[in-house]
Amino acid sequence: MAIDCQKIICIFAIMKTPQKRTTIYDIAKKLNIAASSVSRALSNSSKVNPATKALILKTAAEMNYQQNVMASNLRKGSNRTIGVVVPRINQGYFSNIIAGMEDITYNKGYNLIICQSNELHAREVDCVNTLINQHVNCIVISIAAEQGGHEHLKQVIDHRIRLIQFDRVVDELETFKVINDNERASSEAVSHLIEQGYQRIALLEGPQNLDIFRQRKEGYLSALRKHGLPVLEELMCENAWTKELSAEATRKLLSMKNPPDAIFASTSDFSALGVLEVATQLGISVPDQLGICGYSNEPFTEITSPSITTIDQHSFSMGKTIANLYFQEMETTDLHIEPKIMSIKPKLLVRKSTQKL
């Protein structure tokens, strides 16, 4: 993806001579009062005469005063900032989570600092350390796929910074968590497939070091058991969690003597898309000869032909939930916090790719 052409046009500009920012001291000096009064007036304290307060505010506005948050933060020991670490910002699920969080934090006057781990553990550790350094009030994280320890998360707690894990969580760490009930959603999806008459249902798995993918597999297995269907090793494909890997896995599956009649791409809708493309190439009709179910409700699943059955994780409202969790449970109280786990039940969206009937 190269840049075809970059024409650069220069425009001369006259820059103003850099004047210093106005501080509360400047305002105090001008009005011949103490800086403390200015500070109190600006923070709307009741300990300052309404008339004086009005005068201060007016002067502050005139002098174009903007609070130096760095100084305030230092003094107050908090910077009203939440750090977010996600594998990738530009992935529908995560950007929705962030958008949802921002919606809440904005109203509370908090800022979000965003970091992406790019699915790499080392980089994730780095991001977390940066955020610790920044003394953020809270770190919200969904861990990278690459396997690694979680010392860095313990560090967060040791530094007395709130920690909320979401989606991909480290189970053994006792922190606040906001997760989806992956097992139940998977189980429902597979049950739905079975009820539609599919008998040989294949599973595309994600990296099993991540809880969410283990849980989705568990849901698959439990649905098969519940309906008395055999668990067939040959129908379960490891690490098929990109579109390309899924396409490859699908080709293998469909060339079996006894191929599956449905594929549950438990990893993502991108995988499901890979399946659909291969099926289309091979002239296999979906949903009649092959049922396909994805995961995440990416926008495109609605517009493929046929549209793809998938699982909506309520990502935007999940982001809101995370932010609200911080404000309700963690902003003020600082002792005896009992980590809560909030499990949100995703919703199965039945579309054409699995409607045989």
Next chain:
Amino acid sequence: MAIDCQKIICIFAIMKTPQKRTTIYDIAKKLNIAASSVSRALSNSSKVNPATKALILKTAAEMNYQQNVMASNLRKGSNRTIGVVVPRINQGYFSNIIAGMEDITYNKGYNLIICQSNELHAREVDCVNTLINQHVNCIVISIAAEQGGHEHLKQVIDHRIRLIQFDRVVDELETFKVINDNERASSEAVSHLIEQGYQRIALLEGPQNLDIFRQRKEGYLSALRKHGLPVLEELMCENAWTKELSAEATRKLLSMKNPPDAIFASTSDFSALGVLEVATQLGISVPDQLGICGYSNEPFTEITSPSITTIDQHSFSMGKTIANLYFQEMETTDLHIEPKIMSIKPKLLVRKSTQKL
């Protein structure tokens, strides 16, 4: 999009008694040296004996020291942070821009603070003010669609904060800008349609208070002129910039006595999708009876049937360009900055929706 069910599980946890963070003074006291030496050692200054330095670093690590960036920032007057204001985070184009920026800023040890204006002017002003308060080093902005003044952007400059506008820019403000050559891209797209044999090409316009949409219209007009085609008012639809509005406009267009044989959805691929859906509903075959061209190269355009011709804006690399611009031109020098405009030429991606031949 409601949450179906939320089960909340409480887990009791024993919290450590909150000990204070270690500061350079703690380290200094422990080693019986001055805090200034600790500071110098930690910033790897040459003015401290290598042996002492090593000792200090070792002790710092042992004491689990993490720099208090707030204090450092206050003293240094810079916080190595770039603020980003976009209409929406969870929109492919913008999240890619942010991802691209983060890629660069991460390596430079800078942080990104993200705000979304939700296309509202008042909220944008608010975001900008917050960022000014935060004393960010630079503000990167793509303005909201809602019409409004740009005093807030002047404020940014008045506060001596770097300002980079991208994509949707206020032309008359002399700041650094990173834009796409919308006019040229549009012109190319329309020329392509004409070359494919389409004669009556309709235009779906975005809000004309935004430069980018005016430019795209300009490109449309110039292509028509260049090929000697008449400009027909009835084929230009104002404010058709969501999927729904486009669908509506398309229905009107296609019910004309003399309907268009191609539609250029200059606003976005979502609009193009609206067009495609209506055409499909009406049994109008694409590309034979109707050509469709979108804008932005959203991921889904590749997988619709037929796939949609669109314009790729190199969003990820555009994000990188923005960040690099800051580091190359604005990080150090503070006088005589000549605002540059970088124009990136988008690429027309011809797909099936316009291949008549």
Next chain:
DNA sequence: AATTTTTTGGCAATCGATTGCCAACTTAAA
């Protein structure tokens, strides 16, 4: 051995806002 130069590291001011404490002043009550 005496002097100059270079290293090393301490002191204290600084960044700007906040806040506990106390003094001066106003108002109300005795």
Next chain:
DNA sequence: TTTAAGTTGGCAATCGATTGCCAAAAAATT
């Protein structure tokens, strides 16, 4: 008129890291 209660606002310490300036110590030079 005096005392008590309530307002208003100033002083100065504080948050923690940084850095200019200077002195002590070490090394190099004469």
